Amino acid sequence: MTQTTGRIFDDFARLMNDAAGVATGVRREAENVMRTQAERILRELDVVTREEFDTVRDLAAAAREESERLAARVAELEARLAKIEAASPATSA
Known part of the structure; x- marks a missing residue:
C-alpha cells in the first residue's frame, strides 16, 4: 500500500x-x-519616442535661453538708443 x-x-x-x-x-x-x-x-x-521627446525638450530649452538672451540684448540696445535720443536734442539746441 x-x-x-x-x-x-x-x-x-x-x-x-x-x-x-x-x-x-x-x-x-x-x-x-x-x-x-x-x-x-x-x-x-x-x-513620440522618449528620445524624440528629450531632443525636442532640449531644443525648446535652448531656444528659450536664446530668446531670453536676445530680449535682454534688445532691452539694452533700446536703453542706449533712448540715451542717445535724449542727448541729441540737448546737443542740437
Missing part, C-alpha cells in the same frame, strides 16, 4: 510540475501578445 500511495504522490507531483510549465508558457505568450498589441496601438496613435 505504501508503494501505491508513493506512486500516486509522484504522479500528482509530476502533474503539478507539468501544469506549472504550461502556466509559465501561457504567461509568456500572454505577455508577448499584450506587448505586441500595445506597440501596435502606440504606432497607430503616432506617439
